[in-house]
Amino acid sequence: MAAPSTATRLCLLAGRTVSRLSATHRRAVTLAAGRSFLSTSSRNYLQFRLDERTAHSSLDLFKKNTGVIYRLLGVDPSHVPNNPERFRDWAVVFGEGQISSGRHYWEVTVKKSQEFRLGVAEVLMPRDDCVGTNGSSWVFGYAQRKWFAMTKNKTVPVTLVGKPDRVGILLDFDAGVVALVDTDKPRIIYTIKVQFKDPVCPAFGLWDGELLTHSGLEEPEGLK
Template structure:
């Protein structure tokens, strides 16, 4: 019994929900077709909000769905509206825009969190996975005072970042590049290479504090 309780506590701290899922629940995500798509034209300012339909039960959205806060205990999953778009095991939420091309930039205030992931994921990514652990997601992770780049569960350390209050994310769909950007002195800190084959969504994982997103921004000059 003690071992079981210890495992439950460890997994909860890792952002997992150990409550059993109702029988017959869909195992793969099937996001609704009637959703907004970014035009993908170069220089367009992507605007998005966080999509409550995808948010794990430990995440609460606020500030008109531009911010998210992590609550360790969260809601009983049985009290959250059941739909195949919602993340079931991991504290993840997607943005409500799907990106099919182009170059796009947004920023995230991270000063009130000590453990999070920021990046993009395929809109049809399995809701049983965590962003960064599969070939359908590309993220920058912060935890234990260290930054990493993650995809397919491969972790590459990112150095010379520190803990800024705010960071930028730059996506170049056709070039297959996702970049972490220094917003104080706009420059690319680190780049993840990927092969983007379908619609992507802004993606966020959160296990501490809160994040605030800033979209509708033009890309700073001088970024490559």
């Protein structure tokens, strides 16, 4: 299925804990040998595209793989290449960025979606899970006109955000920080503290409309 059941989604949005998927149902992920993940501009700003190999069959990529749109029916899963990197149960796609150090910043246009998650996840996160439901992904979500921070299937309400057209994500791998950024101020709205152990990449979940990513950006001044 491309999205959580109604009951599960209501529990998640209420900030309650929902049982994690059993480890027996997880599949190991093996990355293709020799693939290049991290791209930087001349000023060393992180640049990435969305990785089609990871995209669930209900997600279409566009604008040279910097945008993603949700299709209610999507493509028959049997009609897309079968590889261990693809999400089969959840409408998730990863960015082509393997990050293991440093401080990085990107933005996402969210004005055409009413239900999404965005943040980071371990590159080798199990493809049977959804971002935010395990201890290897850290995301900010929006649904039912409310924002929340989510990891390990636990949600925390994020207030004083509203519904901006565009938001930022700040990742400081060495300091263990994933932050949601108000791009208008700019200011950090909410911070998730993490003890990273493995390389991570940009991560996105989408169940309505579309998202457009903007990378290769300089971090706004004043973010701490």
